Amino acid sequence: MKPRCRRNIILYLSFTLIMSVFSGGCGGLDKDITPTPSNVPADATEPPLNTATLVQLTTPTHSDSLQTSTPLEPTRTSTPEQPEAIESTPISSSILPPDLEIIAPRNVTYLRPLARFTINLGGYPPSDPVFSPSGRMLGVASSLGEVILWDLEQGKVSETLNTLFGQRSEGLLEGGFITHPRLAFSPDSRFVAAVMEDSTSPTSDVGAVGVWELDPIGERRVLEPSWLMAASAAFSPDGNLLVIGTKDCFMCGLSQMVFYEFPSCEEIRTIEVEGEGVKDLAFTQDGRTLIASGHHGIVGLWDVDSGGLVAEIGKPMSYQLDISPDGNMLAIDNGSVWDLNNGEMIVSLEATQMVFSPDGRMLAVLHDELWFLDLTTWDLLHGLDAEERIQTTAFSPDGRIFATVSEHGIVQLWGVPSEPDLHHASLLLEPENVSEIQILAHHGIGNATDVAFSRNGVLLAVGHSDGRLSLWDSNLTRYLRELHGHSDWVYRLTFKKGAAATLASASKDGTIRLWGFPSPGTTLVGHDGEVTCVDFSPTEFGVLASGSEDQMVKIWNIYSKEELRNLSGHTSWVWGIAYSPDGSLLASASADERVKIWDVETGEEIQTLQGHTSTVWQVDFSPDGGILASASWDDTIKLWDVDTGSELRTLSGHSDWVYDIDFSRNGRILASGSKDGTVILWDVATGEQLYILRGHSAAIRGVDFSPDGHFLASISEDGRLNIWGIEP
Secondary structure (H helix, E strand, O other), X not given: OOHXXXXXXXXXXXXXOOHHHHOOOOOEEEOOOOOOOOOOOOHHHOOOOOOHHHHOOOOXXXXXXXXXXXXXXXXXXXXXXXXXXXXXXXXXXXXXXXXXXXXXXXXOOEOEEEEEEEOOOOOOOOOOOEXXXXXOEEEEEOOOOEEEEEEOOOOEEEEEEEOXXXXXXXXXXXXXXEEEXXXXXXXXXXEEEEEEEEOOOOOOOOOOEEEEEEOOEOOEEEEOOOOOOEEEEEEOOOOOEEEEEEOOOOOOOEEEEEEEEXXXXXXXXXXXXXXXXXXXXXXXXXXXXXXEEEEOOEEEEEEOOOOOEEEEEOOOOOOOEEEOOOOOEEEEXXXXXXXXXXXXXXXXXXXXXXXXXXXXXXXXXXXXXXXXXXXXXXXEEEEEOOOOOXXXXXXXXXXXXXXXXXOOOEEEEEEOOOOOOXXXXXXXXXXXXXXXXXXXXXXXXXXXXXXXXXXXXXXXXXXXXXXXXXXXXXXXXXXEEEEOOOOOOEXXXXXXXXXOOOEEEEEOOOOEEEEOOOOOOEEXXXXXXXXXXXXXXXOOOOEEEEEEOOOOEEEEEOOOOEEEEXXXXXXXXXXXXXXXXXXXXEEEEEOOOEEEEEEOOOOOEEEEEEOOOOOEEEEXXXXXXXXXXXXXXXXXXXXXXXXXXXXXXXXXXXXXXXXXXXEOOOOOEEEEEEOOOOEEEEEOOOOOEEEEEOOOXXXXXXXXXXXXXXXXXXXXXXXXXXXXXXXX
């Protein structure tokens, strides 16, 4: 201890007459208040938990036992809920770019409830639920100083451990409570450590760590790290170390990380840390680096061998940590995810807790509601619909079970789907089966202008002629909300790849609005006239193209609002644009009856495609990038060879202007929507009409296939929105 720290501590302790903080010691046995042993089988030697046993549990009569629940299945309803209007404010209220705002239907592939039980939390937040590494046991600590251990295979409480002793018990009886209780299992599941932090006053002596052996329940060992109160604990991956992080000394601003050899509990090293207390600890998989939150309010990476500070990352107010299974990412409860290899932030979310799945495929994000994101695409995979506000969460070691604890002590276990299941309502649309297509859902929403699926297929956006945007779940069972910001007709919508809420809209008011990304109210202004079309680059993060009445195509950086390129060459309005799948080419459609293909990197015009006899309204690349389709007011669609610029064929069948086209995701079908009120599905290989969809009574303004190719959305001027598919 530094001299100035020692003097301050001694002066403070003398003045307050609480020298008892120096009593006790590392590794001491507290034999007087040991819980009654029970003959629990060795947790470490039992096979992993079989989740099937959870589903078959009988309903118990005690509140501390498991209760089974019936599965929750998504349902379709004919009457959607009304939205809450969001006046002049896009969705996101995120922190820093690159930000993601999670917006999704409440019925998107929800986790299935397996079992639930109730604990007495004493009115304060519990610890995170913690699974033993073997998966057979679940532990939760309450603010009353109890650790409850459930045997998940037997479906009942196996032990209740009392963490209080001596004056600590008396302190709580006088009205104190435990804040931020923490649990940690040893890697072999033979031991559990409990950290209890008292918030009654700075002079309280609660703050030691209790360690129990679980085979069978043995005498408790009490570890009191030096003169400071414990706040966190973590076992090293090999189980040979137990590290305890302490609260800070408010007199000198120092906290500590105390290293114990385990299981002897011999103290072998103490590292002093400046700044706030060590709120959480986590070892990397190789055990060589210890990550600690609370160091100056951010996160420090420490070398275990040398005890030296290697790096600092994070943002202020970091408390809970989670490391991805491959050791490459760190999630912090302030909503940021970091690359541990280069120390750069990957993404920022609105979150109060984030947990990686054991297979590294998903990130559970808790913020009011709970969502599960794909770590490769950042798409939304699953949701969780709990009856009460969730406080803390955890994955089981095999990733098949997810545990939640609510603010009122409801502990619930949920089944995690092995793969996303977003397509239960329709078969894949193929040329061979489109004759079976039918309307699966529909609704009238008024004066519609365009429709677009989010890139994960669970959200549907609709533009309107009065400047509104409306958001739906893709089954039309829930009308989520309205977005207000444009003052006139919304011509086109596009979602960015990898984020359900990254939506751009082009309007007659001359602006481009970005909803939910990168910050509230982001507007791009630069065209000299109406903005008619937008499309995100599929490969360049944060790059957007737009077309306008001013005959220009612009390419934007949406973060800086900078115009990266201005592509000139058309002699009339630009009505449609589309990126090639590899992002290297950009096609534009114009009222000058021409289609142009541009090199995105150089901005050079590569080809001009001529053949239409009226305004070309829209263009779309096939998924392999080899074919470009163009839709025109001459009532036809043309297919072009991208490499040569030659016309492959003309698709004739509509009796009026063709407003929109879209390739199916396997490239075998092309859908077209026309002013004649029909949607036609075309065989791309032969150019033949496969099927005519008649379900609208006005001009079709937009058509869009779902990303998986199972659904087709169509929108008409009279406001009818149809979802087409094939019942399985």
